[in-house]
Amino acid sequence: MDVEQNNTAPFPGEVHPTAGGGVLVTKLDEVINWARSNSLWPLVFGTSCCAIEMMSTAAAKYDWSRFGFEVARATPRQADVIIIAGTIVNKMAPVLKRLYDQMADPKYVIAMGACATSGGPFFYNTYSVVKGADHVIPVDVYVAGCPPRPEALLHALITLQEKIRGNVS
Amino acid sequence: MNKEELRQSLTAMLPAATFEEGGEWTTVLIDPASWDGLARQLRSGAGLDFDYLFCLTAVDWRTHITMVYHLVSTIHRHVMVVKVRLDRERPVVPSVSGIWRTAEFHEREAYDLMGVEFRGHPDLRRLFMTDEWTGWPLRKDYEDPVNMIKL
Numbered sequence: 001m002d003v004e005q006n007n008t009a010p011f012p013g014e015v016h017p018t019a020g021g022g023v024l025v026t027k028l029d030e031v032i033n034w035a036r037s038n039s040l041w042p043l044v045f046g047t048s049c050c051a052i053e054m055m056s057t058a059a060a061k062y063d064w065s066r067f068g069f070e071v072a073r074a075t076p077r078q079a080d081v082i083i084i085a086g087t088i089v090n091k092m093a094p095v096l097k098r099l100y101d102q103m104a105d106p107k108y109v110i111a112m113g114a115c116a117t118s119g120g121p122f123f124y125n126t127y128s129v130v131k132g133a134d135h136v137i138p139v140d141v142y143v144a145g146c147p148p149r150p151e152a153l154l155h156a157l158i159t160l161q162e163k164i165r166g167n168v169s
Numbered sequence: 170m171n172k173e174e175l176r177q178s179l180t181a182m183l184p185a186a187t188f189e190e191g192g193e194w195t196t197v198l199i200d201p202a203s204w205d206g207l208a209r210q211l212r213s214g215a216g217l218d219f220d221y222l223f224c225l226t227a228v229d230w231r232t233h234i235t236m237v238y239h240l241v242s243t244i245h246r247h248v249m250v251v252k253v254r255l256d257r258e259r260p261v262v263p264s265v266s267g268i269w270r271t272a273e274f275h276e277r278e279a280y281d282l283m284g285v286e287f288r289g290h291p292d293l294r295r296l297f298m299t300d301e302w303t304g305w306p307l308r309k310d311y312e313d314p315v316n317m318i319k320l
Contacts, residue, residue, distance in 0.1 A: 128316070
């Protein structure tokens with residue numbers, strides 16, 4: 001299998017074959033980051049139409065399990081990444097904060113779409129909408145679009161993987 | 170009943186009622202004082218039997234507020250619209266939650282966002298906004314300097 005073409009990162013390390021086995025030379029941090037980046041479990045969380053695109057990204061045609069996101073979890077205790085797929089209103093903000101707090105470290109956040117990024121179409125003249133989810137929790141990757149296409153979300157997820165592997169998250 | 174028959178039976182019940190032309194359904198304009206009596210007649214009057222209130226909403230026209238009720242009879246398959254004109258400073262209208270149970274939540278919503286007071290509602294409190302909220306967010310002149318960025 002051509003690893004580059006499949007858009008997954010090669011294993012970070014060198015294997016030196018010896019008699020009866022081999023010696024692996026690598027850095028532990030890199031192996032941990034490599035493992036983490038390739039099995040990110042998203043939280044089942046969607047507050048509006050972006051969630052429909054997120055479901056589409058998970059479904060057969062776009063199939064985000066190709067990159068290690070297949071196990072969407074319905075509890076924050078078992079999730080690694082929260083994709084904020086939709087508008088966050090003032091009443092939802094404490095819920096989002098609590099979900100984020102309940103996730104175990106290391107945890108990552110993707111702000112999907114205009115609403116989660118800045119309030120989007122609800123930026124002006126709205127009494128109920130949080131003007132960007134980063135007012136509530138820290139965000140790693142922002143995705144533009146209203147809603148973003150599944151390709152855009154996949155690109156954001158791969159960007160997050162690169163960020164984790166680069167040890168910048 | 171068709172549109173014209175509905176109109177005739179309404180005129181018989183309420184000679185002062187006026188009608189709005191051009192809509193898909195028979196639309197009657199009334200004042201709040203006659204709404205409770207009319208609602209009961211529409212619910213159980215012979216040949217009317219409007220047993221389902223499928224939409225309840227309020228419109229802020231800046232000069233006044235209009236309550237809009239969409240009614241359908243599942244027996245006769247006819248639809249009509251009732252519009253009640255209210256004073257914007259003091260919008261009070263009798264509750265129809267005792268006649269159509271679905272109005273209970275819809276009236277709470279209209280109260281919450283438009284500030285319409287429904288007389289006789291069993292539990293008129295805020296539905297979407299927090300209990301301590303002041304003001305009616307869907308009014309055209311609503312201002313909220315804390316949460317709103319004006320354009």
